[in-house]
Amino acid sequence: MRLHIDRFESSFMTLSAIMIAGFGLAVLVAVFGLGVQLPGQVDQLAPAEVDSAPGFDNPGVRMVYPGKYEAYIVVQAWQFTPTEITIPAGSELTMYLASKDIIHGFHVLDTNINVMVIPGQISEVSNVFEEPGTYLYMCHEYCGALHHTMVGQIVVTEE
Ligand code: CUA
Numbered sequence: 478m479r480l481h482i483d484r485f486e487s488s489f490m491t492l493s494a495i496m497i498a499g500f501g502l503a504v505l506v507a508v509f510g511l512g513v514q515l516p517g518q519v520d521q522l523a524p525a526e527v528d529s530a531p532g533f534d535n536p537g538v539r540m541v542y543p544g545k546y547e548a549y550i551v552v553q554a555w556q557f558t559p560t561e562i563t564i565p566a567g568s569e570l571t572m573y574l575a576s577k578d579i580i581h582g583f584h585v586l587d588t589n590i591n592v593m594v595i596p597g598q599i600s601e602v603s604n605v606f607e608e609p610g611t612y613l614y615m616c617h618e619y620c621g622a623l624h625h626t627m628v629g630q631i632v633v634t635e636e
């Protein structure tokens with residue numbers, strides 16, 4: 478038995494299939510061509526234990542070796558600790574974030590860093606900062622009355 482498919486329906490099905498293939502291709506190009514990746518929830522950490530966890534007990538940035546830095550950032554309503562991170566240009570910065578209370582967000586302007594900070598999880602994001610300048614970061618998950626005050630900055634200095 479041969480299905481009869483209306484000509485218009487058939488063309489819409491073809492168009493739909495082409496679009497789905499196009500979206501799939503866009504995902505593959507984004508992941509393998511442009512390096513876009515889902516920020517990792519790398520480990521678990523109870524909100525009550527953030528202050529005593531290694532790294533988060535002394536939040537801030539430190540050099541792992543020249544050109545490689547890591548920062549531990551404690552997140553709570555309504556502030557990031559620290560509010561400023563300074564690194565030299567050309568450095569790779571890996572940031573670990575943990576929330577002490579509710580869901581917050583972490584977005585760094587002029588980069589593709591954009592991650593949720595979920596209580597109970599450690600979020601990790603990395604970026605190489607080639608250009609000197611000031612990169613603002615902010616909370617982008619609405620978290621209450623002073624959500625809009627949750628900001629900080631990464632200062633990238635001349636090498
Ligand atoms: Cu934290 Cu909005």
